[in-house]
Amino acid sequence: MIIASTKRLLALGGCLAIALATFPARGAEFSSDILKAQAQRVEVIRKARTATCCIFGRGGRGGGSGVVISPDGFALSNFHVTSGAGVAMQVGMADGKLYDAVIVGIDPVGDVALIKLLGRDDFPYAEMADSDKVRVLDPCFASGNPFLLANDFTPTVTLGIVSGVHRYQEPAGTLLEYADCIQTDAAINPGNSGGPLFDLEGRIIGINGRGSFEKRGRVNVGVGYAISINQIKNFLGHLKSGGIIDHATLGAQAVTDSEGRVRIQNILESSDAYRRGVRYGDELTRFGGRNIRTANAFKNVLGIFPRDWRVPMTVVRDGKSYDLNVRLAGVHAKGALADKIKAGPPPKKDDGKPGKEPKDSKLPIPKLPIPKLPDEPRLPTLPTAESIPESVAKFYEHRDGYVNFYFNREEQKRVWKALLAHGDFSSAKGAWTIASQGPGDLPATFELADTQVSGALPGGKVSIKIDPADPKLGEELGPVGSGGMMAALHLWRRFLIHGIQNFGSVTYLGTMPIPDQDGLMDCLVGVHGGVEVRFLCHPTTGQLVALELFPAGDVDPCEIYFSDYNDHEGRKLPRTIHVKCGDAFDQTYKVTAYTFK
Amino acid sequence: MAPHASCAKRRAASCLAASIALLLLAMPARADVMDEVQPKMVKIYGAGGFRGLESYQSGFLVSDDGFIATVWSTVLDTDPIIVHLGDGRRFEGRVAGADPQLELALVKIEASDLPYFDLDKAAQAEPGERVLAFSNLYNVATGDEPVSVMRGLISARTRLEARRGTFKTTYRGEVYVLDAVTNNPGAAGGALVNYKGELLGMLGKELRNSQNHTFLNYSMPVEVFRKQAQDIMAGKSSPIIDTPADDQPKPAANPLTLEMLGIVLVPNVLERTPAFIDAVRPNSPAAVAGIMPDDQVIFISDSRATNPRLIKSCRNLREELTYIDRDDTITLTVMRGEAELKMMQFTLKAN
Numbered sequence: 001m002i003i004a005s006t007k008r009l010l011a012l013g014g015c016l017a018i019a020l021a022t023f024p025a026r027g028a029e030f031s032s033d034i035l036k037a038q039a040q041r042v043e044v045i046r047k048a049r050t051a052t053c054c055i056f057g058r059g060g061r062g063g064g065s066g067v068v069i070s071p072d073g074f075a076l077s078n079f080h081v082t083s084g085a086g087v088a089m090q091v092g093m094a095d096g097k098l099y100d101a102v103i104v105g106i107d108p109v110g111d112v113a114l115i116k117l118l119g120r121d122d123f124p125y126a127e128m129a130d131s132d133k134v135r136v137l138d139p140c141f142a143s144g145n146p147f148l149l150a151n152d153f154t155p156t157v158t159l160g161i162v163s164g165v166h167r168y169q170e171p172a173g174t175l176l177e178y179a180d181c182i183q184t185d186a187a188i189n190p191g192n193s194g195g196p197l198f199d200l201e202g203r204i205i206g207i208n209g210r211g212s213f214e215k216r217g218r219v220n221v222g223v224g225y226a227i228s229i230n231q232i233k234n235f236l237g238h239l240k241s242g243g244i245i246d247h248a249t250l251g252a253q254a255v256t257d258s259e260g261r262v263r264i265q266n267i268l269e270s271s272d273a274y275r276r277g278v279r280y281g282d283e284l285t286r287f288g289g290r291n292i293r294t295a296n297a298f299k300n301v302l303g304i305f306p307r308d309w310r311v312p313m314t315v316v317r318d319g320k321s322y323d324l325n326v327r328l329a330g331v332h333a334k335g336a337l338a339d340k341i342k343a344g345p346p347p348k349k350d351d352g353k354p355g356k357e358p359k360d361s362k363l364p365i366p367k368l369p370i371p372k373l374p375d376e377p378r379l380p381t382l383p384t385a386e387s388i389p390e391s392v393a394k395f396y397e398h399r400d401g402y403v404n405f406y407f408n409r410e411e412q413k414r415v416w417k418a419l420l421a422h423g424d425f426s427s428a429k430g431a432w433t434i435a436s437q438g439p440g441d442l443p444a445t446f447e448l449a450d451t452q453v454s455g456a457l458p459g460g461k462v463s464i465k466i467d468p469a470d471p472k473l474g475e476e477l478g479p480v481g482s483g484g485m486m487a488a489l490h491l492w493r494r495f496l497i498h499g500i501q502n503f504g505s506v507t508y509l510g511t512m513p514i515p516d517q518d519g520l521m522d523c524l525v526g527v528h529g530g531v532e533v534r535f536l537c538h539p540t541t542g543q544l545v546a547l548e549l550f551p552a553g554d555v556d557p558c559e560i561y562f563s564d565y566n567d568h569e570g571r572k573l574p575r576t577i578h579v580k581c582g583d584a585f586d587q588t589y590k591v592t593a594y595t596f597k
Numbered sequence: 598m599a600p601h602a603s604c605a606k607r608r609a610a611s612c613l614a615a616s617i618a619l620l621l622l623a624m625p626a627r628a629d630v631m632d633e634v635q636p637k638m639v640k641i642y643g644a645g646g647f648r649g650l651e652s653y654q655s656g657f658l659v660s661d662d663g664f665i666a667t668v669w670s671t672v673l674d675t676d677p678i679i680v681h682l683g684d685g686r687r688f689e690g691r692v693a694g695a696d697p698q699l700e701l702a703l704v705k706i707e708a709s710d711l712p713y714f715d716l717d718k719a720a721q722a723e724p725g726e727r728v729l730a731f732s733n734l735y736n737v738a739t740g741d742e743p744v745s746v747m748r749g750l751i752s753a754r755t756r757l758e759a760r761r762g763t764f765k766t767t768y769r770g771e772v773y774v775l776d777a778v779t780n781n782p783g784a785a786g787g788a789l790v791n792y793k794g795e796l797l798g799m800l801g802k803e804l805r806n807s808q809n810h811t812f813l814n815y816s817m818p819v820e821v822f823r824k825q826a827q828d829i830m831a832g833k834s835s836p837i838i839d840t841p842a843d844d845q846p847k848p849a850a851n852p853l854t855l856e857m858l859g860i861v862l863v864p865n866v867l868e869r870t871p872a873f874i875d876a877v878r879p880n881s882p883a884a885v886a887g888i889m890p891d892d893q894v895i896f897i898s899d900s901r902a903t904n905p906r907l908i909k910s911c912r913n914l915r916e917e918l919t920y921i922d923r924d925d926t927i928t929l930t931v932m933r934g935e936a937e938l939k940m941m942q943f944t945l946k947a948n
Contacts, residue, residue, distance in 0.1 A: 260687075
């Protein structure tokens with residue numbers, strides 16, 4: 001490549017000699033600090049490799065990488081890796097063994113998949129780091145199966161540094177948008193997809209899935225991208241629900257104006273942001289906990305949230321700053337995402353195609369033998385349920401709109417079991433009377449029964465009749481402005497009495513934050529009487545923390561927050577019931593007595 | 598997720614972390630290098646965006662009033678050139694000077710108090726030394742987003758004395774050969790630095806060996822371009838591109854034209870079409886002098902022996918000729934070649 005004359009060779013040799021002279025001769029002692037650090041790094045990498053998976057479809061179709069995140073076998077990978085592999089996969093681990101695995105949940109837009117390895121409850125796993133703490137220049141290493149090289153499933157490890165953080169990569173075709181990702185120069189090649197990017201302590205900072213390629217075909221040129229593990233943590237609860245998870249939209253666009261400010265444009269009147277008062281032209285300064293200075297920064301932070309999450313934002317109008325909490329809707333209409341995936345391959349796109357050869361080349365281009373791998377940019381499809389082996393079949397349940405409903409049932413059972421521990425209401429089938437002090441410290445009494453809910457409230461009496469054969473709860477949303485307080489309380493009672501078995505249609509949605517509280521709540525969704533109600537339970541105590549009632553249409557839900565749980569005849573019940581709807585309705589009831597007939 | 602194992606494991610993990618941290622502390626702290634370098638990096642946007650030619654590249658500030666060192670490329674073939682600073686501010690820039698043989702260009706923006714690399718304080722590196730390459734490859738960053746960083750080593754320091762036709766570049770001087778994949782779209786003009794954040798060189802353009810089709814990752818050391826860059830900044834370089842207003846040449850009474858020389862340029866289709874020669878009239882002064890079709894006119898100078906003037910476009914060449922008397926002898930410097938570029942000079946005179 002570089003032709004050196006004898007003089008040059010000598011000069012080069014001289015340079016090397018000087019360089020070598022600074023290294024100790026073979027056999028000389030290295031500083032013990034260096035040897036110790038080396039040994040520690042070897043150990044960190046050894047451990048990280050044990051958690052790394054090599055994922056294959058049945059019969060060796062397709063392939064990529066993954067990483068186990070808990071000892072019961074849950075593992076992360078890319079959607080574009082698992083979609084080629086089907087419902088039942090085979091996963092090789094560094095111990096040389098091949099395990100059966102089943103698909104759990106997928107996030108097609110974010111290119112994430114959750115699977116579960118079967119057969120053990122003590123899989124080696126890796127911890128997840130806090131990817132917001134990752135900085136450029138931090139050393140990192142990728143682990144996986146590039147070019148499907150590993151016949152014995154021992155992963156390939158490549159070392160590099162973090163080249164950039166909070167990087168935005170445009171959607172490839174119609175899906176696979178990499179928002180807020182980590183850029184690295186650790187070698188990421190076809191086959192590394194779905195595998196982990198670790199920090200030097202062996203904790204996962206991201207899942208590798210994409211790279212910038214151009215003139216040299218799809219081989220590493222030092223620019224790889226990993227989905228940040230914090231984004232995946234936001235989706236993890238949803239992924240465990242076995243669903244096809246959609247990303248969030250604000251219902252408005254943000255663009256940078258000529259003065260470098262980020263402004264709201266194209267806001268939908270049906271969006272929660274509009275109902276909260278956001279309007280065209282407002283300046284966006286904070287979103288999702290981050291300062292926003294560019295439209296890209298907004299797209300980045302929006303991309304890390306699943307639909308239905310509520311996030312804080314700040315807008316500035318006429319010099320005044322307004323803090324809001326907005327509900328994010330789904331990017332796709334209900335069912336549209338599943339249809340998009342079923343539709344099959346999209347029109348051709350230009351990312352990742354080998355570059356055109358220069359026209360002045362007279363020699364044949366040496367062909368790099370890249371093995372046949374699923375084309376990464378091709379739109380992946382939903383896993384199909386054909387010929388699932390017996391060992392995997394018992395962990396799979398088909399249901400339209402879901403990838404694997406089996407896990408949804410498991411989560412429902414988990415959440416219900418934790419809730420049940422606070423009190424079994426199955427025998428409290430008679431009317432419930434709740435005496436309390438309402439707004440203005442005035443007395444308020446609620447009477448909840450199967451066929452009627454009524455309240456003697458400071459604002460007046462309210463009474464709703466319910467026909468058990470055909471409850472039309474969506475039509476009775478009194479008291480006025482509450483969004484359906486009485487109906488919500490009716491459903492609360494119904495849920496505690498009947499549970500997930502008999503309430504009606506109940507599914508597990510995932511986890512989500514609620515305003516002014518830490519942590520992510522488990523969310524069960526019930527549909528009854530024409531309305532959707534969400535039950536939000538605390539992830540560790542299991543207590544029912546909140547309830548949201550969504551009548552049909554684009555209106556604010558009725559939100560009820562339960563707190564100050566106390567023991568009442570062997571069951572825990574809330575002493576504070578806080579009801580909100582939008583920004584106008586806000587009432588707190590302090591319970592003085594519960595009576596069960 | 599199952600709760601993490603015993604305290605002992607946690608203690609071991611934190612000991613591990615502390616030891617690794619100790620080792621990393623032996624190197625200059627991460628924050629120093631980033632703070633030193635990122636504010637001096639710029640993102641350059643200009644002409645291109647089709648047929649494999651990017652419309653973006655990298656650069657770095659070399660003066661506090663806005664001189665930016667970058668590679669001389671087709672990206673700069675437009676007016677104005679858009680520059681994004683590290684803090685997100687956007688400026689319009691213009692090419693203040695260039696040395697096509699070094700493939701160096703200086704872009705100027707009007708600003709003050711900017712952080713910059715002092716070319717006199719640049720460092721050198723030996724093979725085996727660890728280095729960092731800062732650039733906006735693939736245009737990953739825009740506005741105030743930091744440019745990308747890659748880690749590598751100096752593989753060798755040698756001359757780019759390629760065999761005929763091996764590399765399509767006029768540059769034949771000293772280079773650092775790197776083992777990091779710096780040879781990517783948009784990386785040219787980026788900064789090669791050491792771990793103290795001292796400038797070592799400028800990242801080179803995409804070069805592909807036409808024999809074996811491998812790409813070369815290289816950087817031009819600061820020592821090679823320092824003088825030329827400083828001359829351009831001082832306004833005393835040859836070639837000059839923009840003369841101060843009081844030095845503007847006056848139109849000649851009887852100006853020289855391309856027709857008199859026998860030169861036909863390519864059609865002027867781009868905003869700034871590079872001055873490629875389409876045809877040379879047989880037996881014309883240009884033909885006799887040895888000028889050939891596909892030559893690109895780079896410099897022109899007349900007998901007044903002022904510094905050669907850089908030719909940026911067809912329009913620019915025609916304009917320059919209007920300042921030259923038809924009887925004057927001129928010297929044209931052209932770039933010739935497909936696989937291998939050479940600079941050639943021709944002296945000619947219209948009859």
